[in-house]
Amino acid sequence: MNVSTELAMPPCDYQPPAYDGPTRERVQALRKQYVHPSLFALYQEPIMLVDGYMQWLFDEKGSRYLDMIAGIVTVSCGHRHPKVSEAIAEQLRHLQHATTIYLHPNLPLLAEKVASKMPEGLDVTYFVNSGSEANELAVNMARAFTGNVDVVALRNAYHGMSSTSMGLTSHHTWKPNIPQGYRIHHTMNPDPYRNAFSGTPEEVATQSAEQLRELLRFSTPGQVAAFIAEPIQGVGGVSHGAASYLTEAYDIIRDHGGLCISDEVQTGFGRTGDHYWGFQHSDVKPDMVVMAKGIGNGVPLAAVTTTREIADAFTSRLHFNTYGGNPVSMAAGLAVMDVIEEEGLQENCRVVGGRLKAGLTALMDRHELIGDVRGMGLMLGVELVTDRGTKEPAKAETAAVLEECREHGMLIGKGGLYGNVLRIKPPMCITEEDADFAIDVLDAALEVARK
Numbered sequence: 001m002n003v004s005t006e007l008a009m010p011p012c013d014y015q016p017p018a019y020d021g022p023t024r025e026r027v028q029a030l031r032k033q034y035v036h037p038s039l040f041a042l043y044q045e046p047i048m049l050v051d052g053y054m055q056w057l058f059d060e061k062g063s064r065y066l067d068m069i070a071g072i073v074t075v076s077c078g079h080r081h082p083k084v085s086e087a088i089a090e091q092l093r094h095l096q097h098a099t100t101i102y103l104h105p106n107l108p109l110l111a112e113k114v115a116s117k118m119p120e121g122l123d124v125t126y127f128v129n130s131g132s133e134a135n136e137l138a139v140n141m142a143r144a145f146t147g148n149v150d151v152v153a154l155r156n157a158y159h160g161m162s163s164t165s166m167g168l169t170s171h172h173t174w175k176p177n178i179p180q181g182y183r184i185h186h187t188m189n190p191d192p193y194r195n196a197f198s199g200t201p202e203e204v205a206t207q208s209a210e211q212l213r214e215l216l217r218f219s220t221p222g223q224v225a226a227f228i229a230e231p232i233q234g235v236g237g238v239s240h241g242a243a244s245y246l247t248e249a250y251d252i253i254r255d256h257g258g259l260c261i262s263d264e265v266q267t268g269f270g271r272t273g274d275h276y277w278g279f280q281h282s283d284v285k286p287d288m289v290v291m292a293k294g295i296g297n298g299v300p301l302a303a304v305t306t307t308r309e310i311a312d313a314f315t316s317r318l319h320f321n322t323y324g325g326n327p328v329s330m331a332a333g334l335a336v337m338d339v340i341e342e343e344g345l346q347e348n349c350r351v352v353g354g355r356l357k358a359g360l361t362a363l364m365d366r367h368e369l370i371g372d373v374r375g376m377g378l379m380l381g382v383e384l385v386t387d388r389g390t391k392e393p394a395k396a397e398t399a400a401v402l403e404e405c406r407e408h409g410m411l412i413g414k415g416g417l418y419g420n421v422l423r424i425k426p427p428m429c430i431t432e433e434d435a436d437f438a439i440d441v442l443d444a445a446l447e448v449a450r451k
């Protein structure tokens with residue numbers, strides 16, 4: 001059953017067993033008493049999820065939800081995808097952990113598979129456990145290779161919560177008043193919707209790139225270690241500029257001795273539809289590609305892929321990661337990449353994502369609240385504003401839309417600097433029927449939110 005019966009949910013042939021664990025109230029009380037208060041939960045009344053299957057999630061009462069945010073863009077193949085689950089279980093029947101001081105086939109097999117999806121020359125991978133760690137490692141490698149220190153990231157970026165990756169992140173909301181990162185600079189992002197520059201997206205991109213040149217001139221020694229960017233800013237509210245921006249920015253950075261890092265933590269593995277990696281929309285070739293989230297379908301697994309030459313420059317001292325390359329996470333990664341191929345999930349992102357985006361764009365005619373619809377494939381954002389002219393962020397309305405969607409049995413995310421962007425990034429296996437349901441739910445939710 002879904003919570004509200006007004007809009008009929010697409011069918012699901014999985015029925016979870018009855019839940020008999022601790023009550024939601026007890027879990028909430030335990031969390032309040034024993035768990036670090038930095039953890040936050042969505043919704044006025046947090047949801048407790050106890051089961052899931054493909055694009056569906058279930059709470060302790062058996063209520064079903066269409067998952068349109070995929071555990072923050074992480075569940076790529078689907079919750080408990082049978083092939084991925086079986087690969088994990090099969091590996092657990094043999095060996096869970098040994099570390100990389102011993103050989104195991106899964107690690108180099110996954111490295112080979114990742115390399116097969118990369119442009120030529122990007123074929124050496126270091127596996128870690130989280131996107132933050134991977135970004136940290138990429139910056140360290142860039143500094144070791146170039147001998148330079150300064151790093152440039154984009155305003156409105158999110159790259160993680162470790163020291164360096166928090167420094168790369170550019171949102172005051174994610175920046176506690178503590179030291180973070182070192183010699184990191186933030187340059188204008190080319191998002192045409194909210195930008196000090198005006199003109200076509202391409203003109204905004206060129207002016208933003210020119211500002212990068214200025215930043216290098218004023219704030220760095222003129223030589224930099226790296227530039228890092230998400231091809232589409234995820235936490236930042238699915239914002240992205242014209243494809244030409246990365247081409248221009250990469251050229252400028254290389255002129256200043258730096259390496260270009262593409263943070264594909266959200267955009268990788270086919271999610272953007274037309275391409276396997278987000279950077280491919282811009283026809284650029286990064287020096288390093290950072291990945292996490294979708295590669296593991298929920299298993300802690302992340303990686304940096306780079307060239308042999310750059311990797312070799314990071315071998316002057318020992319480097320080690322206890323869980324990185326773990327046989328179980330490697331087994332998951334191998335199965336995930338197979339499933340993406342076998343089930344045509346990239347193509348599904350293109351087709352279903354296209355339908356979803358068209359539906360969202362059509363909602364603009366009926367809902368003044370929608371200021372912008374953007375994104376690619378199954379990585380979509382809807383920015384809500386109280387006034388299309390002033391673009392005043394509609395924060396309260398955004399929160400209300402999330403609550404209302406939940407009432408209809410659909411979970412979405414929110415993001416952006418002002419928390420006013422609906423983030424729609426479901427498991428890559430959703431169907432056209434699911435997309436149509438999502439549009440109907442959003443239509444109803446937006447109607448309620450504007451009252």
Ligand SMILES: Cc1ncc(COP(=O)(O)O)c(C=O)c1O
Pocket residue numbers: 072129130131132133135158159160161230234235263264265266292293
């Ligand atoms: C683009 C991007 N990079 C890095 C990270 C950090 O990944 P993790 O939370 O696995 O450390 C995130 C997390 O949301 C992300 O969206």
